[in-house]
Amino acid sequence: MSAAKAAAVRRQGDAISLPLPLCYAPMEARPVEELPEGDGWQYEPKWDGFRCLAFRDGDIVDLRSKSAQPLARYFPDLVAALRSLAPRRFVLDGEIVIPVDGTLSFEELQLRLHPAASRVAKLAAAHPSRYIAFDLLVGPGGDRLVDQPLSKRRAALEDFFAALEPPPPALELSPTVTDVDAARRWLDDIGTGLDGIIAKRRALPYASGERDAMVKYKTLRTADCVVGGFRYGSNSRLVGSLLLGLYGADGKLNHVGFTSSIAAKDKADLTRRLEAIAGGPGFTGKAPGGPSRWSTERSGEWQPVKPGLVVEVRYDHVSGGRFRHGTRFLRWRPDKAPEQCRMDQIGLE
Numbered sequence: 001m002s003a004a005k006a007a008a009v010r011r012q013g014d015a016i017s018l019p020l021p022l023c024y025a026p027m028e029a030r031p032v033e034e035l036p037e038g039d040g041w042q043y044e045p046k047w048d049g050f051r052c053l054a055f056r057d058g059d060i061v062d063l064r065s066k067s068a069q070p071l072a073r074y075f076p077d078l079v080a081a082l083r084s085l086a087p088r089r090f091v092l093d094g095e096i097v098i099p100v101d102g103t104l105s106f107e108e109l110q111l112r113l114h115p116a117a118s119r120v121a122k123l124a125a126a127h128p129s130r131y132i133a134f135d136l137l138v139g140p141g142g143d144r145l146v147d148q149p150l151s152k153r154r155a156a157l158e159d160f161f162a163a164l165e166p167p168p169p170a171l172e173l174s175p176t177v178t179d180v181d182a183a184r185r186w187l188d189d190i191g192t193g194l195d196g197i198i199a200k201r202r203a204l205p206y207a208s209g210e211r212d213a214m215v216k217y218k219t220l221r222t223a224d225c226v227v228g229g230f231r232y233g234s235n236s237r238l239v240g241s242l243l244l245g246l247y248g249a250d251g252k253l254n255h256v257g258f259t260s261s262i263a264a265k266d267k268a269d270l271t272r273r274l275e276a277i278a279g280g281p282g283f284t285g286k287a288p289g290g291p292s293r294w295s296t297e298r299s300g301e302w303q304p305v306k307p308g309l310v311v312e313v314r315y316d317h318v319s320g321g322r323f324r325h326g327t328r329f330l331r332w333r334p335d336k337a338p339e340q341c342r343m344d345q346i347g348l349e
Contacts, residue, residue, distance in 0.1 A: 016057045018135060019144040020091055023068045025209030026051055027093070027135075029198060029216035031345060035180055036199050036215060041320035042150060043183035044176050046196035047132050048217055049105045050335045054078075054131060058088050063096075067337030071096070074112040077124040081170035086142035087160065094133035094174065106331060113334055123337055136160055136199075137206060146206035150213070153206065173332045178202075187219060211344065220314050222330060223345045226338040227309040228253055229282040229302045230274050238267040241301055242326065243309065245283055249349045251259040252285030256346070261315050277306045286321070289346055298308030307338040318346045 016022065034044070053069060055062040063071040072079050075096060098108040108127050114120055136157040137146050145153050154176065161173045177183055179283050185200045196218035207213040227245035233240030241260035245253040262270065282304025283286075313327035321343075343349055 010244065016055060016062065016277050018055060018057050018089065018138055018142065020146070021056060021057075022064055023051065024063060024091075024137075025051055025068070026066055027207045027214055028066075028209065028211045028340075029214040030211040031221075032043045032199075032215045032217055033221075035183065035197055035217045037180045040202055041180070042085065042154070042176050042178055042200045042202050043149055043180065043196050044134055044174055044198045044200070046198045046218070047097055047174070048093040048106055048195040049095040049132070051092060052096045052131070054082055054090075054092040054094065056082055056085070056088065056090050058150075061084065065335045067335070067340060069335075069337075071251075071335075073117070074120055075116070075124070075129050076121065078170055081131070082167045083172075084168060085164060087163070089138065090136065090140050090160070091138035091295050092131070092133045092157075092260070093135035093137055094131050096131055098127050098129050098130055100127055107303040110332065112335060118201050128170060130170050130177075131173065131234060133157065133161075134172045134176075135206070140240060146208065149205060150200055151202040152203075221325075222312055222314050224312050224333050224336055224341045225256065225311055226253060226307045226341045227274075227305060227311060228255060228307060229288065229304045231258075231302045233267075237271070241326075242329075243282070243288055244311070244313065244323075245285075245307070245341075246345065247339060248285055249343070250285070252305060253283050253338075254285035254321070254343065255283045255288050256343075257313075257315070257327055259311070259327045259329045261326075261329045271307075274303070274305055277308055278303055280304055280306045282307075310334070310336045310338055310341060316348075318335070318348070321348060 026330045053064045063075060065071055088315045097104045100108055112120060112123055136153055137229055139145055139156055140160060145156060151216045166329045186194060196216055198216050200213060200214045204213040204216045225246055227242050228245035228326040229243040230239050231241045243255060244257050246256050248254055288302050312333050314330055315327045317324040
């Protein structure tokens with residue numbers, strides 16, 4: 001997060017007296033190809049939703065995305081549910097999800113990010129959101145818990161839920177197990193609502209903004225990438241492919257591949273969006289068009305854009321710091337900030 005954005009978030013949180021600021025960064029996960037095994041690990045479902053820290057201080061309820069962007073205006077139903085709880089001071093870490101016809105709909109979450117309050121209210125009435133909590137960062141007495149090991153935080157979270165008698169339908173406790181085989185069975189038992197498995201070290205404190213205490217195993221290898229540029233289609237003025245980037249440890253945006261699996265019906269609107277943010281260097285580190293085995297005569301024919309759009313893609317292999325083949329477009333990630341899309345997602349720095 002930029003210094004200016006962090007300052008703005010702090011100003012918005014002046015009325016909150018909790019021991020954590022609204023710009024507090026959630027703990028992140030490092031991708032792994034196999035779930036870790038052995039003593040000291042706790043396993044949880046990885047839900048397909050928006051990661052969210054939920055703050056309550058008296059009558060004030062605030063929801064923040066991974067990039068500390070405010071979410072409360074888009075989920076008034078969830079705000080009301082959290083405000084109805086007996087505990088008046090707490091900070092929860094969890095996932096906002098929207099069930100539709102027995103599965104979790106990421107598309108419905110994206111629809112909620114609408115500027116019109118009337119539209120948001122209509123969507124909330126049709127498909128209410130839910131909050132699946134998996135960590136307690138500030139206890140109901142206002143105690144800061146992030147310095148405690150996960151084992152103690154989890155016990156405090158279970159006590160928090162046990163005291164709700166019962167929790168409202170919009171709030172639920174995410175299950176955990178310490179047996180890796182039981183965690184693997186979730187992939188079959190929970191089904192399409194599951195995005196993978198999270199493994200956390202029970203002895204470690206909450207690692208704000210870091211990937212040291214938590215890993216994620218996904219059935220598909222995916223990465224969240226910044227759109228750093230695009231190419232028009234052959235003999236067309238509509239977008240043909242998106243050029244993808246990830247930030248390195250030096251803060252520079254490196255070109256790592258492309259995706260061209262864009263639905264034809266979406267191309268005209270996407271082209272307008274891209275042309276509206278065209279300009280700038282696009283990639284500030286490794287850029288398209290440099291010498292490589294993937295270069296073609298069209299490598300230099302690309303349009304840079306200002307980094308602002310984040311997309312999740314599926315890939316099969318990484319070689320030479322890039323996706324070996326074209327990736328598959330999965331979905332837009334408006335809940336993620338570009339600077340959160342780093343090379344360590346694919347095992348590189």
